[in-house]
Amino acid sequence: MLIKMINFNLNVRVRRIQYAKVHRWQPPVDLAFKLFSNGSFEATSFGPCCPQPDTGIYIPTQDEQCLYLNIFTPKHKSNQSLLPVLVWIHGGGLMTGCSSQSIPLLYNGTNIIRNSLEQPVIIVTINYRLGIFADMYLVELIKENSHWPTAGNYNYLDMLSALHWININIRDYGGNPNNVLLFGESSGGKAVVDIGALKGSSNLYHHIISQSAGLTSSYYSNISSALQISNKIVEQLNCTNPKSELILQCLRNTSINDLIMIYGDGRLQSVIDGYFFSYYPLLAIQHGKYNRNINMIIGTNKYELPVCLVFPDMDSEFAILNLTEILGQNRVSTVINYYQLNNCSSNINDTNRCCDKTNLILDTLFGCSIRHCNPGICPKLSKEEGAGVCFHTAELPLVFGTESYYSSMNPINCTWDDQTRIYSNKIISYWINMAKKGEPSKQWQKYDSSTSKYLQFTPYHEFSMKSWDHDCSIFDQIEQDDLYEMFAARDAGVDNLHLTTGTVLEAGNDRLIETSSYQHSLNKGNYQVIWKRTTEENNEWQLDIDIFN
Known part of the structure; x- marks a missing residue:
């Protein structure tokens, strides 16, 4: 087969390939076994991104036929027979983002390959459906498809379709289908954890790295909520009809822009439907319902949401308002009382400062959610005074080695120098080791809940094991209350x-x-x-x- 490729770098080849076709609100049509009629296809540019709202970040051409993957491979043949494969799942709240976002700046596999000549790997980045095009859960959709007894979660179906394509075809590009690592950030980090609880996902991958995911019950939905939200969209689009086929016809005739506008900021989370997505992932892990023999790295940045940087004069009322949006009205009062937020101060010199307390709460919330993934390996990218603030997404240019993007996204006392390159290369080497061997290094000990130690990454210092020192009891209770209300006894193993x-x-x-x-x-x-x-x-x-x- 002849493939016309992107010549991206002297050492790297990049290929753009469509892995599945889209029919709106139906499972993807796999192209893993598709043969091209003339024995060749064009892969000289990146495929279109999936439709999404405008957030001010540059996103290339958009189209519903967006299920493409990009393969970054070393240009020169490796002495090794088959190379480990690292599959990147981008973030964006499952609402925005693209595998070719900001290329050549951000999700650029060439830098990882160029800086890992002694440990060559293959990088794959994928697109998947977003927002309303992934989320609709309607009885009419279930009735329509006799071969698929559920609806929604089309983004996760796309991800499995991409992994299936990789499993079937990656040997042709020098990759090892029996050594696949998934890594992702934010909602992409959540996705790589969720995949282990999906029907049909076993044996498609072997290791995961989840960056800044925030694995709490608030990011999931039950069938009742999914139906309510989706039916409301049908009403808002004036598509209500006693005939199921006419409802779906109306929805599918609605323009992309109108669908995005009516959906707004997104209100439907990943649906625990009892069939495709059977179990809340953290409970699936704890009760043996999760894919077995998966090696994990799960971690957060020190200041995922840099509250004091953005809102240094935050007062008690504003702190409570922000936490209410994150935790929900039913749960926030418990946190307010526990941390005495009603009495916090907006004074920058006060030890009872509101933004400091909010930072502590959010840091604890992120950390407590990943602690439930035991057994796992928990890293923490940390702030070093004078070296900038390590906030949400700040690790991305370090993981990908993208110097130009680092400079553009870090206006807060951050410069890319020789030490930054050394720091980035060390992180990259750990990620590659995880793909090759299932462990990042001998120094990085496997997580043990009895000691609660994690590896802390700090610029200008040796990476070191630290003890987790936050009290998770209040957030554990909130999580249990949420799960009881959403999924009841079934998910708890009854x-x-x-x-x-x-x-x-x-x-x-x-x-x-x-x-x-x-x-x-x-x-x-x-x-x-x-x-x-x-x-x-x-x-x-x-x-x-x-x-x-």
């Missing part, structure tokens, strides 16, 4: 669940049952369901559900 009453929504040959504490799609997967109607007028049912997972 084998026999007896429900009382629930409203039945018709969905093809199946039914969606909703109760105050449990939502699940029936007659799908490994579930035996016994039910009978108890009240004809209210369409209520008595349920007995045995779960055999």
